[in-house]
Amino acid sequence: MAVKYTPDQQRVIDTRDKNILVSAAAGSGKTAVLVERIIRKICDEEHPVDIDRLLIVTFTSAAAAQMRERISRAIQKRLEEHPENEHLQKQSALIHNAQITTIDSFCLFIIRNNFNEIGLDPGFRVADEGEIKLLEADVMEKLLEDAHGEASPEFLHFVDSYSTGSSDQKIEEAIYRLYHFSMSYPFPEEWLEARREDYKVQSVEELNDRKWYQDALKYMDTVLEECRKRIHKALEIAQGYGGPVQYVENLEADLQLLENMGKARDYSQLYDSFTYISFTTLSRKKAEDVDPVRKDMVKAIRDEVKKSIADLKKTLFPISPEDMLADMSVCQKAVDELVTLTLSFKERLDAAKRDKNLVDFPDMEHFALEILLTKDDNGELKPRETALELQDYFEEIMIDEYQDSNEVQELLLRSISGEDKGHYNRFMVGDVKQSIYKFRLARPEIFMEKYDTYKTGEAAKDRVRIDLSRNFRSRREVTEATNFLCGQLMAKEVGNVEYDENAALYAGASYVEPQDAGQYATELLIATDSEDESQPMTEKEKEAVMVAERIQELVGHFPVTDDQTGEQRPAKYSDIVLLFRATTGWDEDFRRILTQKGIPVHITSKTGYFQTLEIQGIVNLLRVLDNPLQDIPLYGVLKLPCFDITEAEVAMLRCAAKEKKEKMKKTADKQFLYEEICQYCKEPQTQDSTVYDEILIQKLTFLLQKLEQYRRMVAYTPIKELLGFLIQDTGYDTYVSSMPGGDQRQANIALLLERAGNFEKTSFYGLFHFIRYLETMQEQEVDFGEANILDESADVVRVMTIHKSKGLEFPICFVCGLAKQFNQMDARASILMDVELGIGVDCIDPVMRTRRKTMRKNVVAQRMKEDTRGEDLRVLYVALTRAKEKLILTAYQGEKLDKKLSDRLYLTMENAQKLPFSVVMGSACYFDMILSALMRHRDMESLLEERGLPYEKHQLPYGEIPLQIRLWQEDNSLEKKVKETGKAAMLEEALSHTAQYADTQLEQKLSDKLNFQYPYAYLEGLTVKTTVSELKKAAFEEEAEPAAELIMTAREPYIPRFISGEEAVQGTQYGTAVHKVMELLSFDASYQNVPSDKVYMGKIWGEMQTWIAEGRVQKEDIACVNTSRIASFFHSNLAKRMISAQQRGELYREQPFVLGLPAHQLKEQYPLDETVLIQGVIDVFFYEDGELVIADYKTDRVEQAIELEKRYRTQLDYYQRALEQITGAHVKERIIYSFALAQEIGL
Structure with missing residues (x-):
């Protein structure tokens, strides 16, 4: 069709x-x-x-x-x-x-x-973006180095005025900004030269032709016009029912005063007008039937107008014409030097790019x-x-x-x-x-x-x-809410966009009509504080919980239209997006809370790549290879799993350095961590020392050997190849893949390798410059963003920035974090820039150490604020229009909500569609804007009434827009109990009314069933399958040795748990870890005739690192094992027999079995015809001369061997019976090996 x-x-x-x-x-x-x-x-x-x-x-x-x-x-x-x-x-x-x-x-x-x-x-x-940043940094460094060397009076004055401390960072930032501003113009050199003329003003009359001065007058007219409107509103209130009629004369005088102020255009006249302005004193006459609320409202409006005039004077006309011209002359020299530096920077950068083609x-x-x-x-x-x-x-x-x-x-x-x-x-x-x-x-x-x-x-x-203007994406509820908000907020004065009937959205999409009139209404969810703060949460966490609960309500229940079929279906997670102005600072809280609530979530971010654990780890290694005298990166390398050096061991290392320094009575400068490591490895171990450990020396020696090996490769190995070798050799890829989110982490590592390949195509080379390349990316905020591995069809809630969402659409859209404060730091710097108004600087006297804002800088700052606020509004519009069917706005407010509502009460009486200029510009966050717009919405009535705040009910002209305001508090346990109790009581009452209709025969049948007695109660406890461990007495469960005996702490200084942050390891965890190590150890010929425990320990530790790198075990699963205890085992006769059996191929470890037994053998009262399956795992058995030997490892803390004999005889009986039944071979010997006693115990 x-x-x-x-x-x-x-x-x-x-x-x-x-x-x-x-x-x-x-x-x-x-x-x-x-x-x-x-x-x-x-x-x-x-x-x-x-x-x-x-x-x-x-x-x-x-x-x-x-x-x-x-x-x-x-x-x-x-x-x-x-x-x-x-x-x-x-x-x-x-x-x-x-x-x-x-x-x-x-x-x-x-x-x-x-x-x-x-x-x-x-x-x-x-050029690659990172390459250009490096080149710019090199050119900037040489430029300022030469400028300091030449030490011209103009440059030194400029640096003294606008740099901070001994750093040129502010100067660099100003040159960078001005350079990039100029490059957005067709002829950058001409634009820069024109900036020299901005401050060349010889007389006040010359100001009238300057663009920036005309902009100042425009801003003044906007503020004065709003002040006049507000005084008119105050007059309406004063002349209305219950109004303070005695103030009418004062307000009329105010209007006349404001009319006269706006007529002047000359700076001198305006300076006099604002300097000598005088408002009349409010009449003290008594008037009958005056509503005190209306009286206070009129006074508040007048006070706001007076404040606006005072602010206007401070911004535009702060000093006399003579002082203003003098300031312009001083600032002209600073701007001239800044332009000179920027032109020189551009010339040098162009030359550097030409040299490198x-x-x-x-x-x-x-x-x-x-x-x-x-x-x-x-x-x-x-x-x-x-x-x-x-x-x-x-x-x-x-x-x-x-x-x-x-x-x-x-x-x-x-x-x-x-x-x-x-x-x-x-x-x-x-x-x-x-x-x-x-x-x-x-x-x-x-x-x-x-x-x-x-x-x-x-x-x-x-x-x-x-x-x-016809919107074919969204439901009517979304388009009307967007029009309602943007129609009040977007105006020509802020951001140069007038949201009128031409700009408004008109619904053109075809959707199934909702069954409930408010089902698709736009929502404003406000998280507030609960009365029970026994488990306090941050503001972001409260908002995240609120959003998570709303998602849970929607998924599986809320109807959305399927893109493929056009039919309605229940919402899925993938129908939902959470939008933020910036995800930084929000993503982790929301990820954690949503995950805890069972909600799958994927966060799309263009930042955060360099902060990920996997990237930090490998970049730390690169930094150390470039320069090992960097304590923080080196500490990160020590924590890599291939080196496995704990915090306690690092503490031991630092204590050793301190002890040596004290013994030698040295007061030299603090040593670098690398120097302490080298020193520690060279020191002979002394038996009486508490800070030297042979195992730690082995670890550190291994570390130094690896660093030396890698460092030798740096000189001749391409960066990508070097990086790939490091990842492979250290087992880093296996390590990160085994962490939570392993696929994402592996993708991030792959992205780093890709970037290394890109770096090799640049004009820079070598490890030093690659590290600079990465650091410059961070400093210049050119972050790569985490690698995207999300399948487009994945059923997950997506979290992204509003910028990232542009061009996309989602059935259900949450716009979150609306109470986050706007960033206005750009307008507070000493040097400001605008593409039209040029450069604005403070007037600084470095000799007298004084700083004064200038009119020109204030005008530039005001333009920047207006442009930034206009951008904020456009970003909000983009966010609102991503939703197809349901739009939900969220914010946290807490105790601030009441004051914000009270401060905006006067808006309920505003008749103009547009909110006042000062309201939009004075909003500290999106929530402030939205709340101001909602003051004239019907749904605000109940909120104002709850708080006892007065409003004009008939003057809420936008009440029909489908929009709901909901407050949220986290339910505490008491509230939930009250709700549950209430429901139970209602149910009981309802059932009581049905007693007269009871069926006695049915009642008897129900009673028989409810009072039924199970005839085989004596078989309670008989299961189809049980384990050997369940059959031994509960009192004899393994009770492993404490950390002081089983884990590697023999020579470690004591670190309290509240400092170390480590949790006590449970006995079962010790036992499991030891059994895992004994299962995986090779038991090959290299374990025969080893001269000392230390060599055993080194071999065991080396095998453990291999398992970790190969992903066979997790580091934390075996971290508590003391290799010295395992080493002692290899001195036993059992170990020698096991090594021999391994060489014959007759050693079996961790072998599971299932054994069928008549039930009456467990308990005499069980029937003869019942069978029970017993399952278990035998630690070790081996063949010896055609017969079997069973061994079982125990980590229990005991004083005598007899205790273990009593505890585990039954368990070994079942092992013997199972093996003999399965293999047909005779078990000639049963052995328990106690790690606590370092002893074999025969049964």
Whole structure:
């Protein structure tokens, strides 16, 4: 069936020969429409276009690949309908070389075909991001080193003013930021030079022409207009019923004062107006029937207005005109030096890249621009030959996600269009409400400039705007909630986006109508504190528990529409996503809580890779190989399983170093850990010392040998090969795969190997630079993100950032962490930057040690705050529009909720759709914004009434929007008992009313059944299968020796458990560990005639490390075994006999058996015809001269051998009976070996 497009979509598909801006709201089907437009153009019967004559630019490589695939499928579908069509056959071939690409790839295409025009070596290579960061760091270091060496007065003054302490970090950050700002402009050197002029102001009159001053006046007008509106609202209250009528005269005077203040535009006049402003004193007249609440409300509004005026003066007009000009002169010198340093940095970096024949992504755009455009003698841009050729070649220039373009990209695409020749062939599609990449210097203002100037409908001529506002993704409940919130929050004054009827979403998706009217309503879940805080949780944990419980309510019960069948089905985990502004700081709490609740979860993160345990471990080893005199990485290496050095052993090592230092009475500087290890291994062991241990010396010697082996490889082994060898040789891959989340950890290791391979392709080489490469990635926050191993069909709850979710959709969407404070640190630095307003700096006198904010810096800071808040709102819009059927917003508030509600009461009387500018800008988090918007919703009434807060009930104009507000508290045990008791009482009462209808015969039958007596009660305890251990007396269960005797602590200093954090090991754990070791030991000929226990211990320890590396045992499972006890065993006669039997192939260990016995042999009262199966595991038996010898290991703590004889004789009887029955051989000897007594006991 043919797709039916809306009229607006059809206009997008059919409009020709115009510049077209498509403002496509979330879920409006823009990609499908774009593909259809392309297909219609190439299949046009009158003017068909070849696919390679269209330039289609997308935001990511994945999006480009997806677009190419969709177009290819559409062509193939048309070919199936018209197989004889030669034009379609041609398009099917051309699609593979068509320019469906990212802007970077298109720039690279231009450069590779025209490199000679800019004198570029054709053998250039696109630099890895990490490589560029390393190169930038090297250039920056040399730049500042030279600048300090030259020590010019300007540089020294700049450093004294804006650096912190002895570090140049703040200077480096400022140069980096200014450089990257400049690179987002077509001509960065010109933009930087223009910044020198920003502070060259000779008189107050010159300010009027400056962009930043006009911006300051715009901000002032916005604040004053809001103040006037608030005073008008105060007047309405004062003149209304119960209002403080005595304040009317004061409020009217306030209005007049505010009107006059806004008329001046000159700095001097404005400074005087704000400096000498005087509000009248509120009347003290008594008035009858005045509502005290309304009186306080008017006073509060007036106080807020006075505060706004005071803040405005502090921000824009803090000092006199004369002082302001003097500050501008001082700051001009600082800005001039910063620009000089940045230009020098750019020049040096460009030279370094040329030397290495590298091109980075900003270079691609600027080189392409240089190939396409030139400037004439008047400074006007003119297309070069290549641009003219491309103008003639491309029939249309299409760009997706246009809202995320920057100035360079805009000029580049315009240069190859026919726009300047009157050939309007640009097609731009995007949604400015989804522009969330300001941190990448995207300029949504470019989109908005066209949005405001392009005409709609019949009025459009050469430039037309088409709005796609119908949402085909979400239920009505989601779109209306989004409109309700964004309609109040998004305004032109904040982020330059007006959310009006043109920007609003209109539901176009078809869903089954809900049975319950509120079933799909958007929810705001607020986690609060419970009365019982006996088990206190963090705020994040409370929110996580709340979310987990809501997920449990939804999964298996809440109906969602299946994508494949179109039918409704119960929700699955994979239908749910949890979105966060940033997952850092939230992911682990939510992962833990959801997992504890039995909810499978997968966290998608682009950060955190370097913090994973498996990556830290191997990177620590690399750092130590590069420089062993690093205590923290070396300590991490000691903890690797291949070296197996415990905290207690490290403590022993440090104590030994301290003891030696005290004996030699040295007061030298503190030794490095590596030096202490070397010293410890060289010291002869003394019998009376408590800090020297032969086993530890063996471990450390092994460590030093391995480090030396690896270090020798560093000089000649490629990084990837070296890394692979280290992982294999240490058994690290086996180790990480055996940990929880082993698949993910192995994938992370594989990703590190891949990155090592990428590093080898860079201009840097060697271990030192590879470590720098990784460290620079961390410092510059270029994190790889954990490797993604998730199967797309996996039934798990997904957790991701809102940025990561862009372009995706989910049936049920939680937007979490809404109470997290916004980050406003960027606007508080000493040096601020804005792409339009330039540089803002503090005025600093390094001699007097004074610092003063300047008007210009305050204006830049305010613009940054507004832009950041606009970005915050756009991110919120993206989050809200990911939901298809159910949207749930979550936050923790606790005790803060009441105050926030009280502070926002006045909003219940606001009639304007938009919330006041100060409310949006003053919000500290998303929850504050949402709460302000909800103050006028019907569902807020009950919340306000519960807290006794007054509100205007008839002035809640948005009450019909399907939205629910729910408070959550963790149920404590008492509450649950009360609920259960209440239910039981109700049930009992209900049953009592049915007594008159009782059936006596049925009652008797029920009574007989309920009072039934089992006739074979005497067989209680008789089971079909039992074990040998169950048959021996319970009192004789193994009671293993304490740690002081069985684990390796003979010479270890005592460390209290509250310090070590280690738990006591249980007796059964000791027994299991010893049995496991005895099962796996080789018992080969090398264990014969060993000269000392120490050699035995070394062999045993070596075997144990091999098992761990091979994954046969977990380190923690055998960590408590004392190898000296095992070594003592090999001096016994039993050990020698077992070694001999092993050589003959007649030694059997940990052999299971099942033995059938008549039940009456266990207890006389059991029937003769019943049989019981007895199962067990024999520790060891071996053949000797055709007969059998059974041995059993015991770790019980006993004083005499007779105790073990009594305890285990019955057990050995069953072993003997089973073996003789199974093998037919005679058991000639039964032996118990006691590790506690180091003794063989014959039975």
